[in-house]
Amino acid sequence: MRPSNSVWQGNFGYWQNSFIHNNLLVIGYTGWKGFQSFGRGIVICDVDTKVTQSTITNFDTVPFTLQFLPCDLIGFYLRSQSLNSSIISSIFPAVATYNPHQDILLVLRVEPQIEVTFLHQLKITPSDCYEQVCKRWSEFEPSLMP
Known part of the structure; x- marks a missing residue:
């Protein structure tokens, strides 16, 4: 599902790919940790809609929360x-059929829009994401706290 045009998309269109790319390690960490604890499920990413800038770049910090839903x-x-x-x-x-060792099902929620994304055959696996985040915990801890 591609959300309708909004301030989040700015002048350059689809911002979600860049957002996922910039946050893949914590998304993968959440997916793998959830799978290890609960089995199959999806990663829910709630993006803060109070951010007012008109574009999202690699330098923008976009507040979000992550959770795994069994x-x-x-x-x-x-x-x-x-x-x-x-x-x-x-x-x-x-x-039921995704490969949790290679794929992530991601729900991006930006009020009032929801986008379901299937991240398939990732170059960095969810378990690798988990390992990287654990090794560099001090870098990621603030974004992973509820």
Whole structure:
């Protein structure tokens, strides 16, 4: 799902790819830690909509929170976000078949929009992301605290 044009997209269009690229280590860390604890699921990323700059660049700090949602809670969460039932039903086969050693299912939530992204065959695996974040914990700790 591609969100409608908004201030988040600025003048250059789709900001999500750059955001994911800049935050892949913590997204992968969250995905792997969640998988190890709960099994299959999705990573939820809530991006702070109070940020007012018109573009997102590699130098912008965009506040966000991450959480892992286990498979058995996904339907409830997505329905609570008023997602279309056909979109919700299409997510479950992806959750059942993704390779947690190589892939991440990511839900980017920027009020009022939600985008579901399948990060497939990543060059840096979720377990590698987890290892990197653990080795460099002091760099990542502030962004991983609730």
